Amino acid sequence: MESQRNILIIALLLVSFLIWQQWTTKDAQPETAQQSSQTTQVQASQGDGDFIPQGDLANGEGEVPTDTSATTAKQNLITVVSDTLKLTIDTQGGDVVRAELLEHDDSLDSDDKFVLLANNANFVNVAQSGLIGRDGPDSNIAGRPIYHSKQQQYVLADGQDSLTVPMTFTNDKGVVFTKNFTLTRDSHVVNVSYAINNQSGEPVQAQLYGQLKQSVNSPDGKSGNMLMASAYRGPAYSSDETRYTKYDFKKVQEANLNQSTEAGWVAMLQHYFVSAWIAPKQEQNQLYSSALNNRGQAAIGFKAPLVTVAPGTEQTLSADLWLGPKLQKKMAAAADNLDLTVDYGWLWFIAQPLFKLLHFLQSFAVNWGLAIILTTFVVRGVMYPLTKAQYTSMAKMRMLQPKLKELKERYGSDRQKMSQGMMELYKKEKVNPLGGCLPILVQMPIFISLYWVLMESVELRHAPFILWIEDLSVRDPYFVLPVLMGASMFLIQKMSPTTVTDPMQQKVMQFMPIIFTFFFLWFPAGLTLYWLVSNVVTITQQWYIFRQLEKKGLHGNKNKAES
The missing domain is CATH 2.70.98.90 (Beta-galactosidase; Chain A, domain 5)
Structure with missing residues (x-):
């Protein structure tokens, strides 16, 4: 499994989910008064007497x-x-x-x-x-x-x-x-x-x-832009x-x-x-x-x-x-x-602790932008064991590429025997093929939760960060943060050599940072700041973990595996 490819695909699905939310919100807009006048007449004739037809208030003991x-x-x-x-x-x-x-x-x-x-x-x-x-x-x-x-x-x-x-x-x-x-x-x-x-x-x-x-x-007449769910x-x-x-x-x-x-x-x-x-x-x-x-x-x-x-x-x-x-x-x-x-939506049980953490850190940092950065450090710190497991799994999977290639040559188009051989190999080498996806699967709910925290928390309304970022609850007016975020994604790709051989898939992967940069142009500056800092932490953690794996010999065959 190519972990980096799956990470980007899952992240793309996340952004698509947010767009779908906005689309369904617009689809659920009520009818106009003229369109629903016939419905009202039916309700009035079939009502139970508790309400005055087209009136402002209910009939109680007095009208x-x-x-x-x-x-x-x-x-x-x-x-x-x-x-x-x-x-x-x-x-x-x-x-x-x-x-x-x-x-x-x-x-x-x-x-x-x-x-x-x-x-x-x-x-x-x-x-x-x-x-x-x-x-x-x-x-x-x-x-x-x-x-x-x-x-x-x-x-x-x-x-x-x-x-x-x-x-x-x-x-x-x-x-x-x-x-x-x-x-x-x-x-x-x-x-x-x-x-x-x-x-x-x-x-x-x-x-x-x-x-x-x-x-x-x-x-x-507005209900939010196309790429952002409206409150x-x-x-x-x-x-x-x-x-x-x-x-x-x-x-x-x-x-x-x-x-x-x-x-x-x-x-x-x-x-x-x-x-x-x-x-x-x-x-x-x-x-x-x-x-x-x-x-x-x-x-x-x-x-x-x-x-x-x-x-x-x-x-x-x-x-x-x-x-x-x-x-x-x-x-x-x-x-x-x-x-x-x-x-905070259906992930309120994650969003509530995130808001409390954000509010607590802001009491020390004073600046909400700094509080978001500190929150990112805390979240990524807590997730570090999973991140380490992710990159260890990636390194082991790269080491197994020659053996997987041998299995493919041995069994050819026999998918059943190929699958059995892969499972035996994973078991023998103690490799979890899904290990590289777990951290990103954990991070996606956190991302969605933080999105709604930033969308719903009035404390961040008109909250400045530094220089040109005067309001963390709206998009970056000069798109600096989205561009930096895209650049950090590109760097992560470069640091994680791919084993994808299909030319079309390679091109799609190369365009992923550009696609995400486009999406994030409309996202709140606070959310883009979180994703940017998270990427920077990922780059740092990835560099450190790979160095440790190289010392243990788990990452030393990287180039051989890629060739």
């Missing part, structure tokens, strides 16, 4: 108005600013119609902050909440309630740990509903609570809901039955989510960032979704249990809203399993 678009002819907006968030809240309904993340720039070297939620003409992404049920103000057929706020702007002052923004609405029976938004310093969790003060003579029934509504089509954008949820499930826009259009769970959360995910409603804990909540095909939008939300507030009493209902980056520790503290929105 929710079908129009919760968070826009009015004369919007009255208030602004709330903390150290991490800048929120814009519409007083009609009290929905968050814009959220800026003050610790994250929109783009590299930009003065604008990243906008997580927005309510624009071409793209809608808002966080809505309210009270439905018989006496819920959001069940009023005349429209959603208009809350009163004493100020137009609220700012978390220096030395202040939290900021509460009260908004009040009084219905025609004299029941006062106070909607409070509470922001805490150094936190991306917004607590949204309703204080129901029932000074009427009758019981008040209300039910808390929260939902995230988003346009199905991306605002720029998931769309709904997700967590429940008793499943810790984390992506419920993409296509699924929303095909079937409405309707699941009861204790606690749980619903979310809208995108690259590096997430907005999520965290349902009340220790309560039985209902998770739902709804396709608003007449607007090209989809919603996912929760409904808390119906409560009854007796006359002359007050009761508070609340839920948390996460608006921020995918910070695993903080999300895990905010809600169970919310950190799983950092989606």
